[in-house]
Amino acid sequence: MGFKTKITTLFLGFGLVAGLISAHGAQARSIRLNADLKAYLQKSLSPDSPKDIKLNGPTHVAVAIISGKSGPVWLAYVSGGSHCNHGCELHFLEQHGHKINDLGTSLRIKRPIVLLKTKTKGYSDLAVFFAGGGPKTGYVKLQFDGQHYPSDPSQLPLLTSLIEGGLIINTDNDGEML
16 A cells, blocks of 8 residues: 655754655555564663663564665664653664674654665665754664664754655554563
8 A cells, every 4th residue: 555645844953944755655564573683672772781772661663674785674663761862763683594783773763764765885775854962853864884874863964855765664653562
């Protein structure tokens, strides 16, 4: 089932800028994590993890799958707990059998997440709403650099023109409990 949606955002930076994203023909549907990916996220966000961000209170994960160079890449949008002070986390995970390859985590992301028609180094590009880190707020383009997706969207330029793609994680999809 295809749909067309337009998302218009206005934000203040050094001036008033309008960003417009047009999503065509993609489906935003619920996908569940498999057991290996769920265990990986629970372990990497546990209180014993060396990571700065940990599970703290009820935590949800909304999932989508995009294409990578050597197979599917799972997007895990983690929300709730201490994850969403200025936006939430978007994890990029590639699975080969039972092995999980972490392709990065982007911080301060808000839904909706849009799959773009372009790829960089064999991996799908995304448009995400960045919120936090000062006056800079709006859509940015996340591209794979050959090793990871960017962790700090505040270093990326804001999108200011029409971008075509498909909505893959929408604003009303909280996903499943982690």
